[in-house]
Amino acid sequence: QVRNMATLKDITRRLKSIKNIQKITKSMKMVSAAKYARAERDLKPARIYGTGALALYEKAEIKAPEDKKRHLLIGVSSDRGLCGAIHTSVAKTLKNEITNLSNAGKEVMVVGVGDKIRGLLQRTHGNYFLLTFKEVGRRPPSFGDASIIASELLNSGYEFDEGSVIYNRFRSIISYKTDEKPIFSFETVAGSESLSIYDDIDADVLRNYQEFTLANILYYSLKESTTSEQSARMTAMDNASKNASEMIDKLTLTLNRTRQAVITKELIEIISGAAA
Incomplete structure (x- = not known):
């Protein structure tokens, strides 16, 4: 259980980090789009x-x-x-x-x-x-x-x-x-x-x-x-934002599964203790 809790913290930390990076890449894409419009003009x-x-x-x-x-x-x-x-x-x-x-x-x-x-x-x-x-x-x-x-x-x-x-x-x-x-x-x-x-x-x-x-x-x-x-x-930041979205989806799924595993294990321990 200690290992699962540590894994949960790692996943949560990584998820937060990727979300912050995605905010940066989206902002950079918007800035590049504005600069590109002027450059093309x-x-x-x-x-x-x-x-x-x-x-x-x-x-x-x-x-x-x-x-x-x-x-x-x-x-x-x-x-x-x-x-x-x-x-x-x-x-x-x-x-x-x-x-x-x-x-x-x-x-x-x-x-x-x-x-x-x-x-x-x-x-x-x-x-x-x-x-x-x-x-x-x-x-x-x-x-x-x-x-x-x-x-x-x-x-x-x-x-x-x-x-x-x-x-x-x-x-x-x-x-x-x-x-x-x-x-x-x-x-x-x-x-x-x-x-x-x-x-x-x-x-x-x-x-x-x-x-x-x-x-x-x-x-x-x-x-x-x-x-x-x-x-x-602009294209690179768009691709980076999309890749970040995919990683966020995968990590969110992994986080939910790990959290579910921790809860299930705790329930089993409680039920086993009550039965004893």
């Missing part, structure tokens, strides 16, 4: 920045010559977790890109946007980091945030030839896809043979355009990643 105009910024690159068919070795990878995540495998997906793509580019003889450097990507890569690929940025994801990203990242990168002294921005592209409330956008240095853009169709572009204008394009692509990637993250967190 902001995403549509932000996508214009991403597509418009690359118009010149695509029309001029700009690409770095094969003999150019320096490749920059920018991984976009945030500082916050509890959103499924959304950060792991970016980290996995970065690791694969680092391996493939290194095997091809390229010099690879990484810029980590968000503390999560730094944490996921620090142990195995920490020597590839050029810059890392924190305080990402605590509030909706702005073009000013993207401009700061672009400015620090351009002022870092590292001269890359081409690169990629790796981020999570929002597809629907239940799905996202890890994608990438190309970026090029001013020298690569200016030295492109196909750029002759824009022969009246001044060098200063082209440099400003290249810098502005980098900020645009970063802004677009941050917006896509934020929307993907909020939808993933």
